[in-house]
Amino acid sequence: MKAVRPDRKSIKIKLVTAFILTSIIPILLVNIIYYYNTSKLVQQNVESMTKANLEQTKVSLDVWLDSYEDILFQVYTDDTIVELVDKINAGEDVANNRKLLRKTLRGLFYTKDYVKSISIITESGELVFYDQLTASTTQTSWLDSIALSQAELYEEISLDNKTHLFPTGAEVIFGSNSCYLFHIGHRIIDYRDVEKKCGAVMVSIDVKLLEEVCGAPTDKGLNFIMDGNGYLVACPNSKEVGKPVVSGCAGKEDKKEACRRTARGTGLFGDRELSVYSVYDEKTGWEIVRITDQGDLVLGLYDQQKMLGFIILLSLLAVLIIMVSQVSRMTGAIKRVVETMRKAGRGDLTVHVGPDDTRPTEIEIIAEEFNSMMDKLKRSTEKQKDAEIAALEAQINPHFLYNTLDTINWMAIDKDEYEISNMIATLAGILRYGISDSNGVVKIKDEVEWLKQYIFLQQTKLKNSFECHIDVAPELMNLSIHKLLLQPFIENAILHGFEGVDRTSCLQMSMRRDLDFIKIQIEDNGCGISSEKVKEMNEGIFQKTDDKNHIGMENAITRLHMYYGESAKVVIDSKPGKGTTVRIQIPITKGESAYEGSGG
Structure with a gap:
């Protein structure tokens, strides 16, 4: 028998070597590359969401400060x-x-x-x-x-x-x-x-x-504000407010380290590794800083890799099956989380990562953190919407206005000017209705009664130069509608529609039910609007010119879509020299019936 060459490797070694070369090493390499790409993608998405949170905080800060500047304006x-x-x-x-x-x-x-x-x-x-x-x-x-x-x-x-x-x-x-x-x-x-x-x-x-604009701090993240000189303007749980965080000439890394020290001073993070993000607010000259703890994210990904490596070393025979099973499970979980993050990155802020019992604990932490961040963004967006609606409407001190009108009313009574007194009393009622909870919901009968008082004042002001007819189906009277939606269309017809018309001016408004919608038609026989402008208005285009005739209509249409979404429709039809017709459709509030309580 021929002696075996001592340098010839056994089949066992060859198989082990081949197995390592064809299975273990490629799997390790693929896993390393996959880990790197997944970590990078998750990091990018977390960074994108953090920056979106900062931008939203910046917008909220500007909106709130604008609302407080209204008080300043009233005084000066x-x-x-x-x-x-x-x-x-x-x-x-x-x-x-x-x-x-x-x-x-x-x-x-x-x-x-x-x-x-x-x-x-x-x-x-x-x-x-x-x-x-x-x-x-x-x-x-x-x-x-x-x-x-x-x-x-x-x-x-x-x-x-x-x-x-x-x-x-x-x-x-x-x-x-x-x-x-x-x-x-x-x-x-x-x-x-x-x-x-x-x-x-x-x-x-x-x-x-x-601090309310910055949001509540957690052990996962904290927002605070610095001014241009590096002084701490606002920071929840901190006693260092008003003191310098960093000098204005400090370098980028020194500035980040100073921000980390400030965050640790709140007692929320200990010695954990912290990431620093910031955005500059041009309006205030302040810098909004976001501190996040991403240690759990990195540790979770690292633990996954250790688990896979342990499985490979534990059983070479079953490593492919085990790795395929583990990688498939982890890949599916991460892909679902990442796909949800991508949807959010494309602008859908309503998405959430759904429950999954097969998801690893570390990925579950990522999913929960993402869902928590989306909830915060949603609440912040809702606050901004409320603030924007409030900013669309006039800011006025109602107590000052009512007291002034009451004084003028008594002066008119003292001089036996009862017609003027009646007009002032009507005006006070109109303003009280309009200013109190001006984006609230009222019954149609109350809105119609208010419109009649408003039209009465306009008729008195214009010496009864126009007629007005209002026809509302009785079964609609107790349904709900947002306040002050129709007045801009009425005002536009009275002040601009009848301008320069020498025939008898007439304004008509009707309200009817059509299935689950309320159909409103406002029609005048005035001077009309050019076809080009009507087309632009129906397409939602309102040119910013010195002519302010249709600014009120633009605001009214904007409010209609804010309150009723895509269910609200406004169509304008006009012929120059013959008049204008505005047709409005709004949905009946869910749970209301047009045939319940039709009295009144």
């Missing part, structure tokens, strides 16, 4: 406040005028949550304010918490006609009350002499507003 343009400030500057009965001015500020104080103080600095150096934290009339709670003196503050605000934003300073403490405040300021404008310097107004706002 108010004629009564301007008159009182002028008297104080002139040294005229300063004590009494200070008292009247403070009383006026108190009337504006509760129009918004989180407002802690409204203050006015006059040109003569007087400080008049209403402060929630202190009962004092001579010392504010906030002035000592910021770096500028009263004179420097006034000088900076008076330089231009812009709104000035002053970030959070030191903690304000008065007795048992304490809070952090940021401030917005504007110079007072007298429209009779816009260049005149007479005073400046400051609105001090609790930083809890900014």
